[in-house]
Amino acid sequence: MIVNYNYLNQEFSNPNEIIGEWKKLIKSTDFTLGKYVNKFEYKFSKFIGSKYCVSTNNGTDALILCLKALNIQPGDEIITVVNTFYATVGAIVSVGAVPVFCDCDDRYQIDIDDVKRKITKKTKAIIPVHWGGASPDMYKIMKIAKLNKIKVIEDACMGIGASLKGKSPGTFGDISAFSMHPLKSLNAMGDAGAVVTNNKKLYNWLIRYRNHGMINRDTISMWGVNNRMQPLQSIVGLWGLKKIKKVINIRNKNASYYDKKLKKLSKFIKVPRRIKGFKETFALYMVLCRDRNKLKKYLEKNKIEVKIHYPKALNNQPAFKKFNSKRNKHKFKNSDYQAKTLLTLPVHQFISRKQQDYLIQCMYKFYKKNEF
Ligand SMILES: Cc1ncc(COP(=O)(O)O)c(C=O)c1O
The missing domain is CATH 3.40.640.10 (Type I PLP-dependent aspartate aminotransferase-like (Major domain))
Structure with missing residues (x-):
């Protein structure tokens, strides 16, 4: 698939x-x-x-x-x-x-x-x-x-x-x-x-x-x-405006499905906290993963396209050096950690439940968990 x-x-x-x-x-x-x-x-x-x-x-x-x-x-x-x-x-x-x-x-x-x-x-x-x-x-x-x-x-x-x-x-x-x-x-x-x-x-x-x-x-x-x-x-x-509400609702349903299934992998995957009353667009569906780079390769080998947004937070970009003044000499602990562990999964309005199941199944397999 x-x-x-x-x-x-x-x-x-x-x-x-x-x-x-x-x-x-x-x-x-x-x-x-x-x-x-x-x-x-x-x-x-x-x-x-x-x-x-x-x-x-x-x-x-x-x-x-x-x-x-x-x-x-x-x-x-x-x-x-x-x-x-x-x-x-x-x-x-x-x-x-x-x-x-x-x-x-x-x-x-x-x-x-x-x-x-x-x-x-x-x-x-x-x-x-x-x-x-x-x-x-x-x-x-x-x-x-x-x-x-x-x-x-x-x-x-x-x-x-x-x-x-x-x-x-x-x-x-x-x-x-x-x-x-x-x-x-x-x-x-x-x-x-x-x-x-x-x-x-x-x-x-x-x-x-x-x-x-x-x-x-x-x-x-x-x-x-x-x-x-x-x-x-x-x-x-x-x-696009005519169909935007529908698009966002489908993305939300897809995201909830991932949330539910991936929570069972909580030893390896961290699903972000959702705030009641805050509706997201899921422009990006991001989770933090153990062995992120290996997992990404494994998914790609299985024909699943995933992304990283982004592997370097701005504090690690060459352009940042220009602003590395006293004002910006801070540690960006969370951003640095997330850049190393974040993975963005496809959550768009055209992904089918079968495709989502296949993706989740591959993640379970990668972490050697059988239960799905
Ligand atoms: C957070 C954020 N800010 C700004 C932009 C810039 O938008 P554009 O690509 O339309 O110039 C983007 C998108 O690309 C974005 O994701």
């Missing part, structure tokens, strides 16, 4: 509806912003439960726009987590700010006690990451931010479709970034992203800045950039 990690062939196996809309777009020649982009922004903000949405080229641009909108300046310190995708930190560095890293907790989310320890007078914002499609306790983070008068930018790039006691990632902070990279829960056929906020002032600034600072075709009120989402991708995003 083959178990694939990548499901895009299946997802886009029948693209007729998308192509039908693309044909209409081609006829209209409305290739920059326009009707489809507006519609996507409207529907996306409704889905997230936020007042405003500004779509972008990708999630990285969305993060950069969030930082720019909050007027983050060179030298400002931004607290974030060390086990995130490169883009969270790349965005901070691209505006000249200084990333200050926190370790993660046993759920692979930013360690909130560490956030408290890292706040100084120079701290301008926290970027909590909804890592893997799970969420840190945003209620606690918002309390800390309020107390210290610090802004919060949510990196909700993996968080589309998650919820914390009914509230979506991206609705807690001052401003938030999302990604529709192909392997996200809501995906484009290429790159796409979005910023959401409830702050009208930030929205008005962003909508102009993202489009060259234009008031209209002949007048600019500031120097801006071109971060516009492609209408072709808005169409894919709109198509």
Whole structure:
């Protein structure tokens, strides 16, 4: 049996509806912003439960726009987590700010006690990451931010479709970034992203800045950039929004099944703590495994595709050396441990129960456990 990690062939196996809309777009020649982009922004903000949405080229641009909108300046310190995708930190560095890293907790989310320890007078914002499609306790983070008068930018790039006691990632902070990279829960056929906020002032600034600072075709009120989402991708995003709830529910069912079965291997596998009332997207289904590298090879030999997110936390990346200042000379015990033991299993909406059983069975065999 083959178990694939990548499901895009299946997802886009029948693209007729998308192509039908693309044909209409081609006829209209409305290739920059326009009707489809507006519609996507409207529907996306409704889905997230936020007042405003500004779509972008990708999630990285969305993060950069969030930082720019909050007027983050060179030298400002931004607290974030060390086990995130490169883009969270790349965005901070691209505006000249200084990333200050926190370790993660046993759920692979930013360690909130560490956030408290890292706040100084120079701290301008926290970027909590909804890592893997799970969420840190945003209620606690918002309390800390309020107390210290610090802004919060949510990196909700993996968080589309998650919820914390009914509230979506991206609705807690001052401003938030999302990604529709192909392997996200809501995906484009290429790159796409979005910023959401409830702050009208930030929205008005962003909508102009993202489009060259234009008031209209002949007048600019500031120097801006071109971060516009492609209408072709808005169409894919709109198509995806129609089925996102179903997708997240299937992923949750698949994840619960793994949780239940893998708990029986608790001597070898650690399933993360789940918080009641926090719904995850399972962008990544991650567990900590004894002999991770050998297990990965064994599964691959048995035609099961698994991943590691990531074998090196950011503190072990060559690029980190530049920031290995006093501010970042800390140990990142959990992130280091997780980088060595984490394994990401396919949990997508197209994996069958038979495939899941086969994968679990292989894990049982690897650890020489017969009971299944
Ligand atoms: C946590 C996180 N932040 C930022 C990004 C960047 O998004 P994009 O690839 O759309 O630029 C991603 C995804 O790739 C991500 O997973």
